[in-house]
Amino acid sequence: MPTAMPAPTPTAERGDERGREPMTVSPEPSIRSRSPSLPPGSHYIGIDLGTTLLRLCAYHPDLQTVRFVPNERDKRKTPCFVAFPDDIELVESGRKACDPVVGEEAQRWLFKYPKATVFSWAQLVGLKFDDERVAFYQRYAPYRLVKDKYARVCVEIEHDGRQKHYRPEDLTAILLTYARQNAEQALRHPITGSVITVPAGYTLLQRDATKEAARQAGFQHARLISNAAAAAIAFGFDRPAHPTSVTEYVLSFNLGAAHIDCAVVGIDEEVFEVLASAGDVGFGAADVDVRLLMHFVQDLSKQSNRKLTSLDLLSLRFGAEKIKKALSTADSISHTIQLSSGAYAMTMTRELLETLCADFFDRCLVPIQQVLVEAKMDITKISKVVLSGGGSHFPKLRDRISSLFPGNHIYDFALIDKHKAVGYGAGIESALLSGMRSPNITNYLLIDSLSFSLGILDTTTNTIKTLLKRNTALPAQTTVTLRPIPPTTPPTSTPPAPIAVIKLYEGDTTDPKTCHLLATLSTPIPTQDKHITLSIDVDVDRTVLVTLVSDETEKNVRVTDYPMPVFDVSEDWERGVGVTVVGAGERKGQAGGEVEGMEIQD
C-alpha cells in the first residue's frame, strides 16, 4: 500500500503548533539568521508544484545532470489529487481509516467519493474565506469550502462518518510528503531541502503557507521560485551558444491552470537576474475550461429532458479540459461525455473556443506589458520569449504574444520538453543549492526580487508609504526615520499615549484597503529627539525582519505572517499614536523599477 501515509491531524481538532511530525521541524533559527541554508551534503529536489500536476526533478549523480523522478506508478507526473475514501477495498488492504491517498490513486475515487476527493486546491492557498474567488471556486468544486478561526478558507472533507477541515496547505503538505517519499525511494537518500515553484504573484502570506506545507512534509528548507523564473533557468541551459560577454534578456511567460506568471530575466554567464515579475493569481487556463463548461450547460439547457447533477458538472468540467487540450493541436474535435441523463455528444471547433475566450487572451497579455514597463525594457532588447505551462501553447495566444514582439522571438526548446521546462528549472536550482557540480550544469546564481512593495501606514495622510519597491533585488534592506504623530486630544483628558503603532503592509497601491496588512508593531515614543528608526530586512527566502529603534530600546520582530498577521503591540495599543515618515536613512538595494501610479505623492 505505497500511497497510504499518516494523515495530519485535521486543523479543527488541534492547536496550531501541535500535530506536526516532530522530526520535520528544524530548530527555530535565530531572529537575525538569514538564509537557512542546509549543512553540506544536504539534498534538495526541484518540485514543479502546479495546480493540476506535480513534477519532481533532481540531480542524478551517475548522469551528472538533472532528471525527472518517477512516482511509484513509474509516471513522471502526478495529478494533484488527495482523497480520503472510506472504501472497504482500501480497508481490506490494510489502510487505516483517514489515511489519505494521493495522485492517480486518489483521482480514481473522484466519482465514487466526490465529497472526499480534493483537486485544484492550490488556488485557495492563503485566501480569506470572504475573498470573492472562493465563492467562484465553490460553484465548480464538489467539496465544500468553509471558514477557519482565522477567517481563512478550509476544505471540508466527509470521511469516517465525520466532517473534517483541512487548510489548503495541509493538503499541499500531504502531496509534498508523497513527493518526498517518492524521491527518497527513487534516489535512495534522505531529502531535506526543496525548490518549489509558485506563481510570481503569490503574496508573502501565500508563500508562507506553502513553506508551512513544505515544513509539514519534512523539508527543513524550501526555496520558492516563480514558475516564470524556473522556465527562464531552463531556457538558460537549453539555449544555443551565446557570446558570454553579452547579457541576454528574455521574457518568460507561464500560463498555468490557475495563474499567469511573467518575468523579465537578464541572463549572464553566471548570473540570472529577475529584473521584474508580475502575475495574475487565480486566473489561468482553467478559466477556459469554465468557459467551455458554461457553454455546454447552456447547450444542454436547450434539450428539455436534461437535468444536470453535481457529478454531471464534474464530468463536463473534466471533459472541457480534454477538449481544450485537444484543440491546442486540432482544428475541431468530436467528443462524448457520459452524463446521468445519457451521453452528450458534441463537436467543438477551435474557432468557437477562441470566440468564447476572446477576452481571456487580452487578460493574458496584461502582465507582459507590465513587466516590460517595470523592467524599463525596450521590446527590441528582448532576445527571446520563453513560453511555458500547458495553456501557453494555445495557438491563438502564441500568435497574440508573437505579434507583440517584432521578428520571430518565441523560443522553441531544443533539448527540453517544453511542457517540462518549469520542472527542469526547479531541478537545476535544487542541484545548485545541493552544491552539486557537474560539467553539464553551469554554476550560476539566481537573483530573485520582491514581488510586491512593502510599506508602512503614514497616519497623517492615511496612505501607505512605500519603503521597499517591488522588483527590488533580494536580499534587500531599507531604513527610515519616523516621527510619532502627537495625540490630538488634549493631554488633560487622557494621559499621553505610551506607544507609537506602526503598520506594515504588502501591496502596490497607497491605499491601505487594497493592500495586505503584514504586521502591527509598537515601540515606546522616544523622549529625546522624537524619532524612531525603522529598518526592514528581507532575506533571500523572503523572511521579513523589522527592527525598531527608539531611544535606548531596540526591538526585532520577524514578520512571518503565518497563519495571521503579526500583532506585536505591547500595551495599551488602542491609545497608541500613528507615525509619519520624515526621512530616509541609508537606502540600499532599491533596485525597483518606477511604475506609474506607484510613486507616492506627498
Added chain:
Amino acid sequence: MPTHYEILGVPQTASIEEIRKQYQKLVLQYHPDKLAQTVNSPKSGNVQTGPEECAKRFQEVVAAWEILNDECKRRQYDAELSARRTANIGPIHAEVDLDDMEYDEGKASFHTLCRCGGSYTVSESQLEQQVQTVTCDSCSLQIRLMYQVEEID
C-alpha cells in the same frame, strides 16, 4: 562615504561592460546563496566576511549598479561627483530621495529632519536650478538629494 565607483571597484572612466563584469563578480561573491556554498566548501575564499556584512555589501553593489547601469542616472551622478570635488564641500551625511522628504505647500519647499534636530530645506526654485546638496540649518552636515528633473512641455 564611498562612491558607487569605489563600491564596485572600477575607475570612473570604466566602460559599461567593465562595470557589468565587476558587478557580476561582486554579486557572486556576496549573495547569501553563494556564501552558503563557499562556506560549505572550505577550499574557496571569502569565509572571512560574515553573512550580515555580505548582505550589506550585496545591497550596496546592487544600488551602485542601478545608478551606473542607467546612462542618464550615471551622467547625473558623475556631475554630482565632480561638483562635490570642485566645491570641496563638507561631509555628506546621507543620500535622500526627494520623494522621501516632506513637501510644504505654503513655502513650496521640501524638508527633512537632520539627526541634530535641525532641518534640511530645499525650495522648488532651488530644485529647478538642479541643486544637489543641502546643508542643515543648525549643523555642518549635508545631504545629497536624489531626484530627476522632468522636462515639462
